[in-house]
Amino acid sequence: MIAGPDAPLIPMVKADAYGLGMARAVSVLSREEPWGWGVACVAEGVRLREMESARPILVFSPAAPDEIARGVESGLTFCVSDVSFLEGVAREARDRDRRVAVHLEVDTGMGRAGFDWRAVGEWGAAVDELLEDFEGRVRWEGTFTHFHSADDVDEASPELQVRRFEEVLEALPPGRGGMDHLCNSAGGFRLPRLASRGVRPGIFLYGGVAGTALPAPEEVVALRGRIALIREVPEGTTVGYGATYRARRRERWATVGIGYGDGLRRALSNRGHVLVQGRRVPIVGRISMDMTVVEITDLPAVRPGDVVTFLGSDGDERITLEEMATLADTNNYEILTGFTRRLPRIWSDESGTVATEVNPRGR
Numbered sequence: 001m002i003a004g005p006d007a008p009l010i011p012m013v014k015a016d017a018y019g020l021g022m023a024r025a026v027s028v029l030s031r032e033e034p035w036g037w038g039v040a041c042v043a044e045g046v047r048l049r050e051m052e053s054a055r056p057i058l059v060f061s062p063a064a065p066d067e068i069a070r071g072v073e074s075g076l077t078f079c080v081s082d083v084s085f086l087e088g089v090a091r092e093a094r095d096r097d098r099r100v101a102v103h104l105e106v107d108t109g110m111g112r113a114g115f116d117w118r119a120v121g122e123w124g125a126a127v128d129e130l131l132e133d134f135e136g137r138v139r140w141e142g143t144f145t146h147f148h149s150a151d152d153v154d155e156a157s158p159e160l161q162v163r164r165f166e167e168v169l170e171a172l173p174p175g176r177g178g179m180d181h182l183c184n185s186a187g188g189f190r191l192p193r194l195a196s197r198g199v200r201p202g203i204f205l206y207g208g209v210a211g212t213a214l215p216a217p218e219e220v221v222a223l224r225g226r227i228a229l230i231r232e233v234p235e236g237t238t239v240g241y242g243a244t245y246r247a248r249r250r251e252r253w254a255t256v257g258i259g260y261g262d263g264l265r266r267a268l269s270n271r272g273h274v275l276v277q278g279r280r281v282p283i284v285g286r287i288s289m290d291m292t293v294v295e296i297t298d299l300p301a302v303r304p305g306d307v308v309t310f311l312g313s314d315g316d317e318r319i320t321l322e323e324m325a326t327l328a329d330t331n332n333y334e335i336l337t338g339f340t341r342r343l344p345r346i347w348s349d350e351s352g353t354v355a356t357e358v359n360p361r362g363r
């Protein structure tokens with residue numbers, strides 16, 4: 001990712017840091033001295049505020065009006081997409097005798113949130129007027145937009161969005177708009193000339209490739225289980241719901257206690273691979289909620305208790321998020337955020353394991 005030394009960094013830690021665990025992600029990413037944090041909803045911001053007292057926490061998804069009070073109370077920074085919501089924030093700030101900051105989202109083509117770039121003449125003036133009415137209760141701290149196709153090799157579409165965004169900045173009343181931020185992970189690679197402006201990296205921080213033909217980050221996440229049971233079966237034996245796989249010879253099958261209830265995509269049934277003792281072996285039959293069977297006939301030394309890698313490296317072999325996503329007909333984001341709380345999260349650094357988070361209702 002390309003971000004200049006002074007570029008405000010806003011790491012996105014929404015969705016529990018893409019499923020990895022927000023508290024740990026925040027403590028690791030704090031070393032980079034980010035300008036602030038990005039979450040999606042008020043509840044995430046409130047949780048983050050318990051561990052982050054100083055930095056701005058931006059709530060990026062439009063919030064419902066009845067959530068404004070909780071956000072203001074926790075000192076969150078709302079991202080605003082319309083004037084009536086902004087008025088709600090301003091009223092809440094006045095009623096609670098608080099000063100709040102907001103960032104305005106400009107919709108330059110994403111279409112899900114933000115002020116329409118074409119209508120800046122109307123909303124620019126309306127926002128300005130409202131801020132004056134509320135006499136400094138609300139500070140217009142930043143203005144941003146979000147790319148819809150920066151992951152694609154075709155740079156035309158982010159460039160078009162940048163042009164629309166720049167037009168909006170020029171049309172705003174003088175001195176308004178504050179800081180600006182445009183790039184997600186992919187934008188940070190494709191548009192290096194924006195490197196001095198704010199960036200909002202997400203997927204790349206968590207080990208996902210940000211887009212087509214972009215560099216792979218180092219491995220961040222692995223999904224591993226252990227072999228619980230090994231059986232030798234004669235040719236023709238079937239496995240799993242629907243009996244969709246039949247042993248082609250005398251085979252050895254290993255059962256692992258991870259399934260789609262843990263977020264292992266069922267679409268990997270009879271398609272995906274796992275790594276055992278540094279070798280690739282196939283998933284056979286349908287993945288069940290709690291169990292997956294892999295075929296280890298050619299690995300006679302494998303024993304119960306041996307580690308099975310569904311995602312990540314083992315020896316020279318590696319299964320990437322992107323391989324998994326392609327086979328499951330989805331993207332790396334959905335793979336990461338799909339891992340359920342039943343899986344314990346084990347955090348390690350160069351020196352080894354630093355923390356283990358086990359959900360009380362997990363394993």
Ligand SMILES: *Cc1c(COP(=O)(O)O)cnc(C)c1O
Nearest residue numbers: 012060146184185200201202203
């Ligand atoms: C999720 C999100 C990002 C991060 O996107 P990545 O593709 O994960 O880098 C940036 N900005 C906004 C507004 C987001 O919602």
